[in-house]
Amino acid sequence: MLKSIAKLASLAGALALITSVATARDLVINFDDLNPGPKKGFDDAVEAFRAAYPDINVIVNNTDREAHKTAIRNFLTNDAPDVTSWYPGNRMAPFVDAGLFADISDLWASDENLSSNFEAIKPTMTRDGKQWGVPYSYYQWGVYYRKDIFDKLNLAEPKTWDELLSACDVMTENGVTPFSIGTKFLWTAAGVFDYLNLRTNGYDVHNGLTAGEIKYTDDRIRATFANWATMLERCSFVKNHATMSWQEAIAPFANGDAAMYVMGNFAVDGFKNADLTEDQIDFFQFPEITPGLARAEEAPADALFIPAKAKNKEDARLFLSFVAQADIQSQWNKTIGQLPPNSAAAINEDDKFIVEGFATVSTAAGLAQFFDRDAPAAMAKAGMEGFQKFMLEPGSLDEILENLDKVQAEVY
Amino acid sequence: MASTASLRANRYQTASTTVALSAIVLIIALIGMFTFDVSWMVDNLGFTKRVDARVPSFFARFSCLIIALGAAFICFTNTSLYKRNKLTYAPWIFLFIGTAFFLIYVIIPIFQSISYSFTKWDGLYDINGFWTGEWVGLRNYVQLLDDPNFYTSLWNNILWLVLYMLAVPAGLGIALFLNQTVGGIRIYKSLFFFPFVISQVVVGLIFAWTYNPEFGLLSEVWGFFFCEQTTNIMGNLTTTCTVDPPSILGDPKYATYGIIAAGLWPQIAYCMILYLTGLNNVSPDQIEAGRLDNAKGWKMLWHIILPQLKPATFIAVVVTVIGALRSFDMVATMTQGGPFGSTNVLAYYMFDQAVGEGVGRYGYGSAIATVLFAIMLIYISYFLWRMYQDEKEGN
Incomplete structure (x- = not known):
């Protein structure tokens, strides 16, 4: 019986093949953020695309971010969508190397908007000299601080390392812990390290380190850790940071026990949820350490990619060049409170963090993606464990650096 | 006479018809199993919009497989070979499904995992479905020997094994204490058993x-002795302490002990229930005889009760050792191996290196798994050998 069904099916299928070409232009997109803001930003962009191309049938699968990280490993080989969200930098490397993402260099070359307005972020999307995706958003990192505490102690935003250290001394004297941080999930410590290294050694050395060209026991990296040791001594972090997540570490910041927080712009939402008002919090760029060094910033981007197995690559490319447009990027990032990678796009002038963040990253000499996106995952894991260990046991620095060298030798 | 012959012929005919029919079904089902593809039908017949067709395809193929197995079963039971050797074949038919699943989910993965441990692989297949790893021989094992995190995990595993054993005497103590007949003793017993009923994840969270x-709770108690409420610079209440409360899970010196203590709580309950059932079977005659010989207290416990609890002790030790080696969920919920890997155990470190946070060192993770398997194998062999000896002695 089953055989006859199969026979019938194949007969009808053959007929269908002859009589009609692909019936509908289906475009399947896998996205990875269910939080209300990001979901709305994405959905609006899809709606705009539907309006512009009514004959394309867009199908959206939106899943939770962590689930997406697991699922992508399967769906890229088994049942690929036409477009998927993922991260650039080294996070895309395994998929690029396994040939699972489609090369879209020709799109970057032929699309006028992509070729002219994405210069700053293009290197992040590039691997082996080719481009693999289109970024839709990025955000700045820096120091978020309690403006009311700074005012009370007559402190100004520190511009240099010495200013920061003396500001910390004032805070400590007044019973305020300078920095809040929660290192339970490790990556927050990498933010501090990245900035210390970018300010001590500059973008090229930092890049060389995460690319595996410079050893951790290098004197320049040791200088970074020496500055970190100074920071631990004079600009100390909250106690018990090893048991807290970054969200839990907002509590001492909101309570006024700690005055500063090295974080990405997504944290502003968390601060506001902890009943801090816009007037109480503000942002400054991580202060200069080595004078005269070109200022590089941390600015992780989120991007969209086309799987190599996508069924409808033509329309997928259409979608990518559509979301790269200035007006779409402006609207999307206004909704999610982040920065548009398109340099021709407008930013949300009403959001002081976005305005300051844009000023910070658009004038930066180089943009780092974040330690765990710049370094391969296995190196990032070991590195971040090392950073946490250093924060808890600064005395074991040599041991930490030697171990990181060992991991580095294995991973690259 | 004639009627019996025709009956026999008739029966033979029925049997051969059944066999023929089942053979046809078997062939169709086998073809269906390999060719049935709902996504193809969906794509080419325009049934619906594009959906994930893998699930219906899987079920269609799985049904074909079941039908094929059934047909094969009918064919086989109708052969004269089977009819002549029923006693030899019948057990295997019953064992077939269980054996198949055991092979697919336990035995084959063990060998797969061991074979991956000689490769470098990030867990990905390329676009054609080919495996992307490379053979590196013993390199993963050489790296293991030089990896401080591996030694930390191994040491923590030993700590777990040793300290987890406290559950056995503690469980015995509570069982002896609860082994009395007073009103409502069943309620007390259930209360003591309670921690074993809650999920390990919940236990981990409560302790964290x-x-x-x-x-x-610990810092509250601590605060009662060493801390006071003060107002900070912003006029908010804050706590200042003369001696800071211990950060048990944030301090590499205490973190593992903290997790083991959490693990012990349900494990003690488990051992207790094993001993309680054991105590029910302690023969009153022997206790009586012991009393006559003037045994009491420790002597009674050591010479009369404990020997009779030997089977319970054996099982308690077995489940405790296995629990200690599997101590994965506690570590995962309480510290994720942190701070800086100091609470890793082999099981968690393996998970962390292979699938955790996209680290993707499947080869290295498999090497850790193989080491853990080797350790377990020593123990399992001993256990099986003991069982075999007991069987041989016939008790």
Whole structure:
């Protein structure tokens, strides 16, 4: 019986093949953020695309971010969508190397908007000299601080390392812990390290380190850790940071026990949820350490990619060049409170963090993606464990650096 | 006479018809199993919009497989070979499904995992479905020997094994204490058994909160002695302590002990229930005889009760050792191996290296798994050998 069904099916299928070409232009997109803001930003962009191309049938699968990280490993080989969200930098490397993402260099070359307005972020999307995706958003990192505490102690935003250290001394004297941080999930410590290294050694050395060209026991990296040791001594972090997540570490910041927080712009939402008002919090760029060094910033981007197995690559490319447009990027990032990678796009002038963040990253000499996106995952894991260990046991620095060298030798 | 012959012929005919029919079904089902593809039908017949067709395809193929197995079963039971050797073949038919699943989910993965441990692989297949790893021989094992995190994990595993054993005497103690007949003893017994019923994840969370230096129960008690409420610069209440409360899970010196203590709580309950059932079977005659010989207290416990509890002790030790080696969920919920890997155990370190946070060192993770398997194998062999000896002695 089953055989006859199969026979019938194949007969009808053959007929269908002859009589009609692909019936509908289906475009399947896998996205990875269910939080209300990001979901709305994405959905609006899809709606705009539907309006512009009514004959394309867009199908959206939106899943939770962590689930997406697991699922992508399967769906890229088994049942690929036409477009998927993922991260650039080294996070895309395994998929690029396994040939699972489609090369879209020709799109970057032929699309006028992509070729002219994405210069700053293009290197992040590039691997082996080719481009693999289109970024839709990025955000700045820096120091978020309690403006009311700074005012009370007559402190100004520190511009240099010495200013920061003396500001910390004032805070400590007044019973305020300078920095809040929660290192339970490790990556927050990498933010501090990245900035210390970018300010001590500059973008090229930092890049060389995460690319595996410079050893951790290098004197320049040791200088970074020496500055970190100074920071631990004079600009100390909250106690018990090893048991807290970054969200839990907002509590001492909101309570006024700690005055500063090295974080990405997504944290502003968390601060506001902890009943801090816009007037109480503000942002400054991580202060200069080595004078005269070109200022590089941390600015992780989120991007969209086309799987190599996508069924409808033509329309997928259409979608990518559509979301790269200035007006779409402006609207999307206004909704999610982040920065548009398109340099021709407008930013949300009403959001002081976005305005300051844009000023910070658009004038930066180089943009780092974040330690765990710049370094391969296995190196990032070991590195971040090392950073946490250093924060808890600064005395074991040599041991930490030697171990990181060992991991580095294995991973690259 | 004639009627019996025709009956026999008739029966033969029925049997051969059944066999023929089942053979046809078997062939169709086998073809269906390999060719049935709902996504193809969906794509080419325009049934619906594009959906995930793998699930219906899987079920269609799985049904074909079941039908094929059934047909094969009918064919086989109708052969004269089977009819002549029923006693030899019948057990295997019953064992077939169980054996198949055991092979697919336990035995084959063990060998797969061992074979991956000689490769470098990030867990990905390329676009054609080919495996992307490379053969590196013993390199993963050489790296293991030089990896401080591996030694930390191994040491923590030993700590777990040793300290987890406390559950056995503790469980015995509570069982002896509860082995009395007073009103409502069943309620007390259930209360003591309670921690074993809650999920390990919940136990982990409860203990993590208890240990939390900011708001945990432990810090509250600590605060009563060493801390006072003050107002900070912003006029908010804050706590200042003369001696800071211990950050148990944030301090590499205490973190593993903190997790083991959490693990012991349900494990003690488990051992207790094993001993309680064991105590039910202690023969009153022997206790009586012991009394006559003037045994009491420790002597009674050591010479009369404990020997009779030997089977319970054996099982308690077995489940405790296995529990200690599997101590994965506690570590995962309480610290994720942190701070800086100091609470890793082999099982968690393996998970962390292979699938955790996209680290993707499947080869290295498999090497850790193989080491853990080797350790377990020593223990399992001993256990099986003991069982075999007991069987041989016939008790």
